[in-house]
Amino acid sequence: MPDTIFSKIIAGEIPCHRVYEDEFVLAFLDINPLAAGHTLVIPKESVATVGELSDESAAAVGRVLPRICRAVMKATRTNAYNILQNNGADAHQEVMHVHFHIIPKYADRPSGQDGLGIGWRPGKLDSDVGVEMAKRIAAEIG
Numbered sequence: 001m002p003d004t005i006f007s008k009i010i011a012g013e014i015p016c017h018r019v020y021e022d023e024f025v026l027a028f029l030d031i032n033p034l035a036a037g038h039t040l041v042i043p044k045e046s047v048a049t050v051g052e053l054s055d056e057s058a059a060a061v062g063r064v065l066p067r068i069c070r071a072v073m074k075a076t077r078t079n080a081y082n083i084l085q086n087n088g089a090d091a092h093q094e095v096m097h098v099h100f101h102i103i104p105k106y107a108d109r110p111s112g113q114d115g116l117g118i119g120w121r122p123g124k125l126d127s128d129v130g131v132e133m134a135k136r137i138a139a140e141i142g
């Protein structure tokens with residue numbers, strides 16, 4: 001796995017605005033925030049996507065994520081937020097090291113400073129397709 005800019009941040013070779021750190025996890029402010037308080041939570045394990053994470057790293061991120069969300073909300077005096085997590089270049093991932101964006105949503109700010117804008121074009125799940133797809137995914141989980 002080639003080094004990314006996040007490996008360099010973990011190693012202390014590049015500075016960051018750190019908000020949390022433990023043995024497995026680091027959280028710091030995004031350098032190009034979608035809104036004030038936009039925070040990134042990353043495992044120290046250097047893999048690109050969530051599906052590649054070890055159970056140990058995944059558990060460590062899951063354990064602290066709610067706590068960091070609460071802290072971001074309190075510090076920014078917001079009460080809504082999005083967690084965004086991109087996997088793969090086709091899914092808009094730019095830094096190929098797993099990261100969770102915590103993005104406060106400011107109801108009272110103009111578009112562009114209010115947090116994440118989402119293009120969401122839902123379809124409709126056909127029940128036969130749903131039965132088949134759920135079966136296929138469940139079989140892969142094992």
Ligand code: AMP
Pocket residue numbers: 005014016029030031032033040085086092093094095096
């Ligand atoms: P993604 O598109 O999910 O891969 O997002 C990568 C995020 O990393 C972007 O929001 C960038 O602004 C952020 N980012 C890139 N380099 C740095 C850095 N040195 N410090 C903090 N955030 C960074």
